[in-house]
Amino acid sequence: MQKKEIPYKIYLEESEMPKSWYNLRADMVNKPAPLLNPATLKPVKLEEIEPVFCTELAKQELDDTTREIAIPEEIQNFYRMYRPSPLVRAYCLEEKLQTPAKIYYKFEGNNTSGSHKLNSAIAQAYYAKKQGLKGVTTETGAGQWGTALSMACSYFDLDCKVYMVKVSYEQKPFRREVMRTYGASVTPSPSETTEVGKRILKEHPGTTGSLGCAISEAVEVAVKSEGYRYVLGSVLNQVLLHQSVIGLETKTALDKYGIKPDIIIGCAGGGSNLGGLIAPFMGEKIKGNLDCRFIAVEPASCPSLTRGKFAYDFCDTGKVCPLAKMYTLGCDFIPAPNHAGGLRYHGMSSLLSQLYDDGLMEAISVEQTAVFKAAEEFARIEGILPAPESSHAIKAAIDEALKCKETGEEKTIVFGLTGTGYFDMVAYEKFHDGKMSDYIPSDEELQKGFDGLPVIK
Amino acid sequence: MQKKEIPYKIYLEESEMPKSWYNLRADMVNKPAPLLNPATLKPVKLEEIEPVFCTELAKQELDDTTREIAIPEEIQNFYRMYRPSPLVRAYCLEEKLQTPAKIYYKFEGNNTSGSHKLNSAIAQAYYAKKQGLKGVTTETGAGQWGTALSMACSYFDLDCKVYMVKVSYEQKPFRREVMRTYGASVTPSPSETTEVGKRILKEHPGTTGSLGCAISEAVEVAVKSEGYRYVLGSVLNQVLLHQSVIGLETKTALDKYGIKPDIIIGCAGGGSNLGGLIAPFMGEKIKGNLDCRFIAVEPASCPSLTRGKFAYDFCDTGKVCPLAKMYTLGCDFIPAPNHAGGLRYHGMSSLLSQLYDDGLMEAISVEQTAVFKAAEEFARIEGILPAPESSHAIKAAIDEALKCKETGEEKTIVFGLTGTGYFDMVAYEKFHDGKMSDYIPSDEELQKGFDGLPVIK
Numbered sequence: 001m002q003k004k005e006i007p008y009k010i011y012l013e014e015s016e017m018p019k020s021w022y023n024l025r026a027d028m029v030n031k032p033a034p035l036l037n038p039a040t041l042k043p044v045k046l047e048e049i050e051p052v053f054c055t056e057l058a059k060q061e062l063d064d065t066t067r068e069i070a071i072p073e074e075i076q077n078f079y080r081m082y083r084p085s086p087l088v089r090a091y092c093l094e095e096k097l098q099t100p101a102k103i104y105y106k107f108e109g110n111n112t113s114g115s116h117k118l119n120s121a122i123a124q125a126y127y128a129k130k131q132g133l134k135g136v137t138t139e140t141g142a143g144q145w146g147t148a149l150s151m152a153c154s155y156f157d158l159d160c161k162v163y164m165v166k167v168s169y170e171q172k173p174f175r176r177e178v179m180r181t182y183g184a185s186v187t188p189s190p191s192e193t194t195e196v197g198k199r200i201l202k203e204h205p206g207t208t209g210s211l212g213c214a215i216s217e218a219v220e221v222a223v224k225s226e227g228y229r230y231v232l233g234s235v236l237n238q239v240l241l242h243q244s245v246i247g248l249e250t251k252t253a254l255d256k257y258g259i260k261p262d263i264i265i266g267c268a269g270g271g272s273n274l275g276g277l278i279a280p281f282m283g284e285k286i287k288g289n290l291d292c293r294f295i296a297v298e299p300a301s302c303p304s305l306t307r308g309k310f311a312y313d314f315c316d317t318g319k320v321c322p323l324a325k326m327y328t329l330g331c332d333f334i335p336a337p338n339h340a341g342g343l344r345y346h347g348m349s350s351l352l353s354q355l356y357d358d359g360l361m362e363a364i365s366v367e368q369t370a371v372f373k374a375a376e377e378f379a380r381i382e383g384i385l386p387a388p389e390s391s392h393a394i395k396a397a398i399d400e401a402l403k404c405k406e407t408g409e410e411k412t413i414v415f416g417l418t419g420t421g422y423f424d425m426v427a428y429e430k431f432h433d434g435k436m437s438d439y440i441p442s443d444e445e446l447q448k449g450f451d452g453l454p455v456i457k
Numbered sequence: 458m459q460k461k462e463i464p465y466k467i468y469l470e471e472s473e474m475p476k477s478w479y480n481l482r483a484d485m486v487n488k489p490a491p492l493l494n495p496a497t498l499k500p501v502k503l504e505e506i507e508p509v510f511c512t513e514l515a516k517q518e519l520d521d522t523t524r525e526i527a528i529p530e531e532i533q534n535f536y537r538m539y540r541p542s543p544l545v546r547a548y549c550l551e552e553k554l555q556t557p558a559k560i561y562y563k564f565e566g567n568n569t570s571g572s573h574k575l576n577s578a579i580a581q582a583y584y585a586k587k588q589g590l591k592g593v594t595t596e597t598g599a600g601q602w603g604t605a606l607s608m609a610c611s612y613f614d615l616d617c618k619v620y621m622v623k624v625s626y627e628q629k630p631f632r633r634e635v636m637r638t639y640g641a642s643v644t645p646s647p648s649e650t651t652e653v654g655k656r657i658l659k660e661h662p663g664t665t666g667s668l669g670c671a672i673s674e675a676v677e678v679a680v681k682s683e684g685y686r687y688v689l690g691s692v693l694n695q696v697l698l699h700q701s702v703i704g705l706e707t708k709t710a711l712d713k714y715g716i717k718p719d720i721i722i723g724c725a726g727g728g729s730n731l732g733g734l735i736a737p738f739m740g741e742k743i744k745g746n747l748d749c750r751f752i753a754v755e756p757a758s759c760p761s762l763t764r765g766k767f768a769y770d771f772c773d774t775g776k777v778c779p780l781a782k783m784y785t786l787g788c789d790f791i792p793a794p795n796h797a798g799g800l801r802y803h804g805m806s807s808l809l810s811q812l813y814d815d816g817l818m819e820a821i822s823v824e825q826t827a828v829f830k831a832a833e834e835f836a837r838i839e840g841i842l843p844a845p846e847s848s849h850a851i852k853a854a855i856d857e858a859l860k861c862k863e864t865g866e867e868k869t870i871v872f873g874l875t876g877t878g879y880f881d882m883v884a885y886e887k888f889h890d891g892k893m894s895d896y897i898p899s900d901e902e903l904q905k906g907f908d909g910l911p912v913i914k
Contacts, residue, residue, distance in 0.1 A: 008537035080466070081465055081549065088538075111841075114879075151840060155840070177885050177886045177889070180886075181837075181842060182836065182837060379638055384569055429637075
């Protein structure tokens with residue numbers, strides 16, 4: 001193999017790391033539609049969401065005009081412990097595929113939470129601490145967000161109450177144990193600790209829980225406990241704002257070597273990783289400075305962008321949260337179990353939904369076994385065992401690189417490798433044993449979800 | 458917090474990465490004693506170990522005069538996928554401890570094998586491939602070495618047969634699954650696939666296995682199979698040679714900032730990490746250019762340096778391997794179960810044993826619960842959940858930093874953080890639940906091990 005002009009891994013200097021987050025909304029022609037108060041059906045005001053969210057985060061949620069928001073020094077210091085993350089040139093994958101495409105991936109898995117979630121967790125914990133709160137509550141499904149939040153709270157000495165979907169709590173004891181290491185209390189949901197939990201346990205004895213129920217429990221505890229607020233790891237504008245650090249670092253690294261991306265790919269569940277990765281590039285595209293395709297990759301079993309409706313819907317199954325305009329399968333839609341727990345959300349961030357509706361972003365869906373096949377191939381060639389979520393992007397990137405092989409085009413493909421799969425080996429085991437199945441919901445199933453959408457005049 | 462002159466993480470440029478391994482033996486005044494053929498009790502010759510080891514590796518094993526051995530380009534390319542590893546300034550830990558000491562750690566956990574083991578695994582796989590072999594066999598206890606080797610073999614398309622101590626095979630299904638992802642075959646040991654395995658199963662029905670037994674099975678398969686050789690992840694000179702990449706990178710990083718270490722600390726089981734980390738610094742010390750203390754940290758339950766004898770002993774419990782002169786508890790000594798599986802070896806590399814005997818290196822032992830306490834503290838402050846093995850070094854580094862707090866000395870402490878603990882959460886769970894115990898072998902127990910030492914005239 002020849003000596004490469006571009007290193008295998010591009011690391012920025014600390015001095016090159018972003019000092020501000022980039023708020024893409026400021027540059028969007030069609031802004032994301034505002035959240036609506038479910039009672040009044042009018043756009044929510046700051047004071048209406050302050051009882052649930054930290055004040056500064058609520059402000060960030062509603063701010064669609066400030067382009068750059070300074071990253072507080074304390075958060076920058078925390079970022080320096082595990083960032084900058086490397087932008088990796090996938091030389092070995094390119095050679096294996098025999099493609100003329102140039103493949104890069106931004107790898108966010110080199111921290112103990114194992115994913116990009118820490119970028120927003122530390123910001124949310126910081127603002128909670130600054131507000132003088134005692135702690136925060138949240139829910140977690142796959143466990144990555146809960147782990148990230150427990151690390152962030154531990155750093156700022158905040159209490160952290162995590163409601164973990166019971167089936168995950170039981171099947172992923174190691175995730176739970178990592179959270180305990182960071183001092184978080186982890187409660188299997190539904191639980192007897194909340195009214196909504198008790199009600200659900202009574203109505204559905206033996207239930208193994210759902211993300212929707214866990215959200216409802218976490219919100220209830222936050223609202224009822226003095227000095228607590230609720231925090232969320234995806235979907236929200238504030239989360240995409242914090243995650244812009246991924247895209248900003250990626251852009252700085254590419255700019256250093258004069259590289260222009262032709263395609264940027266990310267997996268999409270609630271949208272936090274994809275929204276963060278593409279933000280500064282999309283800003284350039286909107287301004288007419290960059291000709292680049294953006295591809296959201298979602299599981300075929302939960303196809304909110306590719307088969308959902310663009311409509312106002314509840315963000316949670318419990319229907320207590322504000323309404324968001326988004327591509328959604330309906331908040332009553334229950335995705336079939338798959339092993340990318342981080343992508344099993346009925347809706348999609350309002351911001352990404354708007355970009356998709358405006359034709360600025362594409363979306364595709366991929367099936368689970370094909371995703372694991374790509375994951376295993378990637379692990380063997382590039383030496384990183386990827387999370388099932390991240391592997392959706394790997395699958396799409398490989399497919400695009402193979403198209404380049406056919407056409408001979410030397411496209412530059414950048415994808416987000418959001419995390420590692422070290423706590424997902426049960427899924428890999430099923431794949432190896434040939435026990436993994438694919439699932440594509442029928443039109444009838446989807447229609448049931450759409451039938452439950454709230455009617456907004 | 459003030460802006461720091463030295464970054465949180467010092468990353469080398471790819472061009473600054475080592476092109477050669479450093480063979481410390483070339484600079485040692487008292488060389489490590491040679492391996493002896495157990496039949497003749499004479500120093501082993503190349504042709505005697507060639508049936509077991511790859512030829513090039515056997516040469517490296519016996520070479521105590523060549524100072525620098527070029528790292529083949531293919532291995533350098535693989536290193537570029539996950540190296541250079543960061544040298545981290547532990548600013549947050551320093552602040553928490555309120556110590557004037559400056560603490561650095563070389564973090565080797567940012568790869569899917571989760572430890573430094575990959576540095577030697579890829580070298581050993583490369584030489585096996587170059588020799589035209591079909592595959593290699595090995596044993597694994599904690600699983601880090603087996604994982605690293607499976608990754609390396611997958612990269613070079615070599616078959617990889619891992620004998621995994623049965624109790625680990627059953628208790629660490631996720632480690633096993635990672636190896637399967639990389640295409641390795643993993644057999645619980647003892648097994649019916651070897652003569653020695655069958656014999657042990659007959660003599661000890663229901664046994665959960667031991668490292669000694671797994672070694673014997675792996676060696677038997679290597680010797681009996683056409684095109685196979687046996688490889689080992691620690692103890693041997695060749696392994697310490699490959700691991701010198703850790704120390705070389707560390708030294709280059711420190712030199713860039715004009716930093717001289719006062720104390721270098723590493724955990725010590727077989728010695729691969731510690732031997733690699735200290736190599737170039739020890740070379741300078743031997744030449745009189747550096748005044749630095751070196752501290753090996755071992756578990757109190759398996760204290761080969763601090764309570765062992767410096768004598769010729771078998772490297773394996775099965776007594777089929779050559780004899781090595783080393784600090785040893787006797788190859789019949791069975792360490793009490795503890796959660797740092799990588800440190801449960803009856804002996805210590807001949808090279809490190811010689812340095813220790815010559816007074817060039819110190820050694821201490823620490824107890825398990827104190828180690829986990831340090832591990833948890835470190836995880837919360839520095840954001841990395843460490844492996845139990847690595848945490849022995851953390852414990853010692855914190856203790857040294859606290860001594861500096863008392864004396865006011867601004868010492869520079871460097872320690873090796875060999876890996877992450879993501880597959881060790883069972884151990885953390887026991888620690889959290891207060892179910893972890895300490896064990897210190899009695900003098901009588903140790904005497905039994907010493908009684909079994911071979912008598913060499």
